[in-house]
Amino acid sequence: xHHVEQAIEYVHSRKQALIDSWLELVxxxxxxxxxxxxxxxxxxxQWLEQRLGRSGFDCRICDSGGHPAVFAGRCNLDGALxxxxxxxxxxxxxxxxxxxxxxxxxxxxxxGAVFGRGAADDKGQLLTAVAAVEAxxxxxxxxxxxxxxxxxxxxxxxxxxxxxLVESHQNELACDVVxxxxxxxxxxxxxxxxxxxxxxxxxxxxxxxxxxxLHSGSFGGTVANPxxxxxxxxxxLKDADGxxxxxxxxxDVQPLGEAERASLAALxxxxxxxxxxxxxxxxxxxxxxxxxxxxxTRPTLDVNGLSAGYQGQGASTIIPARASAKISxxxxxxxxxxxxxxxxxxxxxxxxxxRVRAQITEHGLCRPYMAPLDSPWMGAARxxxxxxxxxxxxxxREGGTLPILPVFKEVxxxxxxxxxxxxxxxxxxxxxxxxxxxxxxxxxxxxxRLLAELAGLYGPTVRG
Amino acid sequence: xHHVEQAIEYVHSRKQALIDSWLELVxxxxxxxxxxxxxxxxxxxQWLEQRLGRSGFDCRICDSGGHPAVFAGRCNLDGALxxxxxxxxxxxxxxxxxxxxxxxxxxxxxxGAVFGRGAADDKGQLLTAVAAVEAxxxxxxxxxxxxxxxxxxxxxxxxxxxxxLVESHQNELACDVVxxxxxxxxxxxxxxxxxxxxxxxxxxxxxxxxxxxLHSGSFGGTVANPxxxxxxxxxxLKDADGxxxxxxxxxDVQPLGEAERASLAALxxxxxxxxxxxxxxxxxxxxxxxxxxxxxTRPTLDVNGLSAGYQGQGASTIIPARASAKISxxxxxxxxxxxxxxxxxxxxxxxxxxRVRAQITEHGLCRPYMAPLDSPWMGAARxxxxxxxxxxxxxxREGGTLPILPVFKEVxxxxxxxxxxxxxxxxxxxxxxxxxxxxxxxxxxxxxRLLAELAGLYGPTVRG
Numbered sequence: 001x002h003h004v005e006q007a008i009e010y011v012h013s014r015k016q017a018l019i020d021s022w023l024e025l026v027x028x029x030x031x032x033x034x035x036x037x038x039x040x041x042x043x044x045x046q047w048l049e050q051r052l053g054r055s056g057f058d059c060r061i062c063d064s065g066g067h068p069a070v071f072a073g074r075c076n077l078d079g080a081l082x083x084x085x086x087x088x089x090x091x092x093x094x095x096x097x098x099x100x101x102x103x104x105x106x107x108x109x110x111x112g113a114v115f116g117r118g119a120a121d122d123k124g125q126l127l128t129a130v131a132a133v134e135a136x137x138x139x140x141x142x143x144x145x146x147x148x149x150x151x152x153x154x155x156x157x158x159x160x161x162x163x164x165l166v167e168s169h170q171n172e173l174a175c176d177v178v179x180x181x182x183x184x185x186x187x188x189x190x191x192x193x194x195x196x197x198x199x200x201x202x203x204x205x206x207x208x209x210x211x212x213x214l215h216s217g218s219f220g221g222t223v224a225n226p227x228x229x230x231x232x233x234x235x236x237l238k239d240a241d242g243x244x245x246x247x248x249x250x251x252d253v254q255p256l257g258e259a260e261r262a263s264l265a266a267l268x269x270x271x272x273x274x275x276x277x278x279x280x281x282x283x284x285x286x287x288x289x290x291x292x293x294x295x296x297t298r299p300t301l302d303v304n305g306l307s308a309g310y311q312g313q314g315a316s317t318i319i320p321a322r323a324s325a326k327i328s329x330x331x332x333x334x335x336x337x338x339x340x341x342x343x344x345x346x347x348x349x350x351x352x353x354x355r356v357r358a359q360i361t362e363h364g365l366c367r368p369y370m371a372p373l374d375s376p377w378m379g380a381a382r383x384x385x386x387x388x389x390x391x392x393x394x395x396x397r398e399g400g401t402l403p404i405l406p407v408f409k410e411v412x413x414x415x416x417x418x419x420x421x422x423x424x425x426x427x428x429x430x431x432x433x434x435x436x437x438x439x440x441x442x443x444x445x446x447x448x449r450l451l452a453e454l455a456g457l458y459g460p461t462v463r464g
Numbered sequence: 465x466h467h468v469e470q471a472i473e474y475v476h477s478r479k480q481a482l483i484d485s486w487l488e489l490v491x492x493x494x495x496x497x498x499x500x501x502x503x504x505x506x507x508x509x510q511w512l513e514q515r516l517g518r519s520g521f522d523c524r525i526c527d528s529g530g531h532p533a534v535f536a537g538r539c540n541l542d543g544a545l546x547x548x549x550x551x552x553x554x555x556x557x558x559x560x561x562x563x564x565x566x567x568x569x570x571x572x573x574x575x576g577a578v579f580g581r582g583a584a585d586d587k588g589q590l591l592t593a594v595a596a597v598e599a600x601x602x603x604x605x606x607x608x609x610x611x612x613x614x615x616x617x618x619x620x621x622x623x624x625x626x627x628x629l630v631e632s633h634q635n636e637l638a639c640d641v642v643x644x645x646x647x648x649x650x651x652x653x654x655x656x657x658x659x660x661x662x663x664x665x666x667x668x669x670x671x672x673x674x675x676x677x678l679h680s681g682s683f684g685g686t687v688a689n690p691x692x693x694x695x696x697x698x699x700x701l702k703d704a705d706g707x708x709x710x711x712x713x714x715x716d717v718q719p720l721g722e723a724e725r726a727s728l729a730a731l732x733x734x735x736x737x738x739x740x741x742x743x744x745x746x747x748x749x750x751x752x753x754x755x756x757x758x759x760x761t762r763p764t765l766d767v768n769g770l771s772a773g774y775q776g777q778g779a780s781t782i783i784p785a786r787a788s789a790k791i792s793x794x795x796x797x798x799x800x801x802x803x804x805x806x807x808x809x810x811x812x813x814x815x816x817x818x819r820v821r822a823q824i825t826e827h828g829l830c831r832p833y834m835a836p837l838d839s840p841w842m843g844a845a846r847x848x849x850x851x852x853x854x855x856x857x858x859x860x861r862e863g864g865t866l867p868i869l870p871v872f873k874e875v876x877x878x879x880x881x882x883x884x885x886x887x888x889x890x891x892x893x894x895x896x897x898x899x900x901x902x903x904x905x906x907x908x909x910x911x912x913r914l915l916a917e918l919a920g921l922y923g924p925t926v927r928g
Binding site for chain 2: 198200202204209210211212214215216217218219220221222223224225227228230231232233234235236238274275278279280281282283284285286291294295298300301302303304305306307308309310311314315316317318319320323325326328330354355356357363364398399400401
């Protein structure tokens with residue numbers, strides 16, 4: 001325990017140096033989506049390689065086939081468990097620079113926060129884990145557990161090379177648990193553990209009828225209109241209550257347990273404030289579920305885009321030759337994306353019949369992820385967050401999809417701990433992204449404590 | 465009868481002069497949609513004013529508020545009935561000139577036809593009526609009936625000023641029947657009388673939900689998706705058989721009479737060739753009606769355009785803030801556009817409920833038109849066409865909408881005779897528009913004969 005407290009003290013004593021290096025990394029415009037930043041991608045990867053090398057990690061930069069990934073490991077503790085820290089050093093494009101109060105890649109400190117692109121997502125948050133291992137190294141010359149880092153440069157463009165990278169390096173990346181600091185806190189000062197993310201099936205349906213747009217007067221009523229049929233297809237996918245009607249869709253969905261329902265209710269989610277934030281005229285969705293339950297624990301189906309015929313000003317009287325829709329489904333644990341995808345295709349073709357030609361393209365297929373709530377890792381994470389932030393964390397799910405989580409589970413056999421420190425309104429993909437220094441330090445302390453918890457320095461070892 | 469045959473002979477004897485003047489008018493690029501052609505619009509109107517003036521008509525160019533209209537009248541026969549010839553001297557834009565085999569405004573004679581923009585629609589067809597009055601004037605110094613001309617310059621842009629022009633000049637335009645040569649023959653060599661056109665209700669429905677596009681993962685399942693609701697709205701407008709479900713929609717639709725059903729069946733419409741022409745995989749529509757019945761005699765509802773969310777390549781996982789559809793309905797006789805419009809709005813608002821905000825814009829509202837089949841004018845027209853083309857005309861309807869027909873009926877109390885001479889594939893709005901000289905001359909002869917028929921020179925006078 002002595003070393004833990006020393007390490008925590010070390011983090012606080014190094015506050016200015018930690019901020020300085022955080023600003024240094026944010027200054028590198030490592031925008032993965034823009035080819036002109038290739039040199040900056042390499043620079044950010046090298047910066048991390050050198051930084052971790054100074055703490056005794058074996059580091060290398062690994063060619064992923066796209067932007068490089070940084071691999072680092074310090075695994076000299078026989079019999080100790082191994083934590084893999086996953087993060088990403090690439091950032092979103094800054095967008096319109098005029099909307100920033102300070103330049104996105106000239107980070108500024110004000111109001112107790114660092115402002116800049118990547119300040120939180122994910123440079124700031126991943127550096128909390130780096131700060132934690134540095135602190136252990138400084139005060140005891142070793143780490144409580146074996147630690148590996150996998151820091152990629154393509155998260156903001158959908159991690160196209162990461163699954164194959166993990167598969168081809170599964171021995172090098174072998175671990176007991178994965179630590180990811182790339183989600184947000186629940187609200188200011190209330191850190192969160194995200195234990196579930198949704199899966200995804202993304203489809204594009206294109207219906208074609210006549211060879212070219214037809215005059216709706218001269219030819220109306222004699223052949224099917226692809227845009228009308230498309231509306232029929234979409235409407236057939238849900239019933240009047242908003243439940244998805246694709247056969248088998250809910251077969252593998254588990255009803256929400258009493259404990260989890262109570263846990264979500266305890267979050268006292270403010271539906272009025274939420275609705276005001278979104279700006280819709282009403283909340284809506286499956287009956288019998290609270291808004292938060294629908295958002296996090298129920299599968300959904302949404303049209304993401306529609307396109308057909310004349311979209312300009314005023315009127316054009318045509319039967320469009322084609323109509324298309326982008327439709328995505330978010331899946332919850334136990335749902336099988338492959339089965340949902342096949343059933344979706346069958347429904348679409350059945351509704352279309354022989355009236356129009358249907359082409360169905362798949363733009364995404366991803367499993368949901370759910371971390372066990374009763375694992376020793378979860379207990380360790382709760383205690384570490386409570387120590388770092390001075391209050392109990394909340395356990396939440398996320399409606400979005402993190403494709404890498406099921407990959408870690410399936411390829412490495414490891415569950416993920418998603419610890420969120422930055423505020424949910426931190427402008428992660430917008431102008432004026434920020435991360436409070438206080439939360440950054442609490443995150444670093446959480447990291448210090450988590451390594452100790454995982455090593456069994458408090459209570460029974462998690463190895464059971 | 466002597467004068468009728470002289471007038472017909474006169475038409476044939478003047479063939480080359482008629483073609484020359486036809487080419488002269490086609491050379492004037494009177495494109496109503498393009499402001500740079502304002503001078504050409506005036507030139508075409510003046511050309512027609514002078515031409516009719518030479519046949520003893522009182523002519524004037526009338527400011528419509530937009531492009532000018534040509535008014536002409538020769539009404540010196542007390543007790544004789546009055547025919548109003550309606551036509552238009554404006555033309556569609558030529559489009560891509562590279563698709564034309566000869567320049568659109570340098571008309572060429574080949575394969576027995578005149579090729580050029582407006583060769584048929586409507587310069588060529590309106591000139592058949594001019595040739596007919598000229599022939600009567602030349603051989604007898606007078607016309608068999610009183611004749612007026614109303615030649616407008618805005619038909620191709622929707623005749624925005626014509627209804628008010630007719631209303632404000634109803635005494636000047638007073639007539640017993642309106643002759644319009646602006647439709648097509650049924651097929652080559654088979655002239656047609658079009659006795660019915662459909663009405664129109666054109667709507668744009670815009671649904672808005674969240675204030676801006678939302679992440680479909682983070683927020684899906686909690687508020688209504690405007691694009692999903694739009695699909696529901698559209699799908700709710702028709703049943704599984706393709707019948708429109710808007711309350712009251714069919715209340716005023718008359719069942720097809722046995723005589724008309726037999727008349728349509730006698731046309732021996734080639735459904736296989738029609739389907740091949742359109743390129744759709746199948747014919748479709750209300751059960752219990754033939755394809756031609758659906759096309760001409762049944763009301764329809766078609767989506768003309770759809771727009772929502774992400775329409776680019778690949779995937780974007782958003783709940784769109786807005787979704788919109790352009791939806792038009794074609795109405796058949798007795799249906800009331802105002803009532804249909806109001807019922808449509810009620811259905812849309814009912815399906816939307818309070819989940820989304822609905823804005824409904826109207827882009828068009830027009831009554832259907834149906835000429836009585838047993839009128840004396842109809843008999844006169846049938847006989848005239850039979851004489852002009854050497855075979856019985858067929859009686860057809862049109863699925864499209866001619867807004868001016870109900871205006872003539874309601875304001876002037878006059879029915880319309882729609883006589884079509886040019887071929888249905890004459891490329892009226894496309895490249896290489898043409899009109900066969902043989903059909904042009906047959907049309908002029910039809911006009912000569914029609915004036916005689918209307919004057920009662922054959923059989924009992926149509927005045928009864």
